Amino acid sequence: AQTVTQxxxxxxxxxxxxxxxxxxxDTSENNYYLFWYKQPPSRQMILVIRQEAYKQxxxxxxxxxxxxxxAAKSFSLKISDSQLGDTAMYFCAFSATxxxxxxxxxxxxxxxxxx
Amino acid sequence: xxxxxxxxxxxxxxxxxxxxxxxxxLDFQATTMFWYRQFPKQSLMLMATSNEGSKATYEQGVEKDxxxxxxxxxxxxxxxxxxxxxxxxxxxxxxxxRGYTEAFFGQGTRLTVV
Numbered sequence: 001a002q003t004v005t006q007x008x009x010x011x012x013x014x015x016x017x018x019x020x021x022x023x024x025x026d027t028s029e030n031n032y033y034l035f036w037y038k039q040p041p042s043r044q045m046i047l048v049i050r051q052e053a054y055k056q057x058x059x060x061x062x063x064x065x066x067x068x069x070x071a072a073k074s075f076s077l078k079i080s081d082s083q084l085g086d087t088a089m090y091f092c093a094f095s096a097t098x099x100x101x102x103x104x105x106x107x108x109x110x111x112x113x114x115x
Numbered sequence: 116x117x118x119x120x121x122x123x124x125x126x127x128x129x130x131x132x133x134x135x136x137x138x139x140x141l142d143f144q145a146t147t148m149f150w151y152r153q154f155p156k157q158s159l160m161l162m163a164t165s166n167e168g169s170k171a172t173y174e175q176g177v178e179k180d181x182x183x184x185x186x187x188x189x190x191x192x193x194x195x196x197x198x199x200x201x202x203x204x205x206x207x208x209x210x211x212x213r214g215y216t217e218a219f220f221g222q223g224t225r226l227t228v229v
Contacts, residue, residue: 033216035217042222043153043206043208043222043223044220044222044223045159045208045210045220047217050216050217091158091159095218100147100164100172101147101149101212101214101218102149102161102164103149103161103210103218104161105158105159106158107157107158108157108158110156
C-alpha cells in the first residue's frame, strides 16, 4: 500500500521569502505521479504542480518548484517570493498509473505567509 | 482546466433523514469519480471510488449502506448519506479524474446534521 507523509503540520514564512514544504512517500510502484495541491480557506482544492516519476527533471510552475528525489522517495515543494495569497493548506498526493487513478493524500502542511 | 461542480455547497438536515450530494463534471466525461471526507484541519480521506455503470468501490471502514453512491452517467455521481446522524457532519469533496495526470475537485459540501 502507498503512504504519503508530510512531517510539517504548520509553517510560516515572511512575504517575499522562500519556503520549502517536505513530503515523503512509500510505494512499490515504478510508474506514478506526485502532486502538490493547495487548499485555501475556501476549501477548493487547487493543483499547484505535478511530477511524473519517470521524468528526472524537476517540475516548475512559476514561483513553485519541486525537488523530486526518486530513490529517497522525497518530493518537496519550494515556494519562492511568497505572497499573502499563498496562505493555505498544502497537500502532497500520490497516484499510481496502474489501477483506478486513486489519489493518496498526505496529512497536509498549513502555511501562513506573514506580511 | 476542467470543471467539477458539486451541489449543494452546504446543507443542514435533521438527524435520521437522508441527504444527497451531486458531483458533475461539466466539460469532460469521467468514468471514475471519487468521494472524500475531510474533518476540520485534517486531510482528505478517500471514502469510495465511483465507477460509471457499476457498483462503487468502498474503502475499508466506510459503511456502504450509510453512504450510497450512484454513478448513473459519465458526468454525474451522487453520494447519499442515509439516516444521517450528527457524527456524519463533515466536509465532503468529490473529484473526477481525466487520466492519471490530474484530478479535478468539486467545491465541497459542508454537511451539518442536527
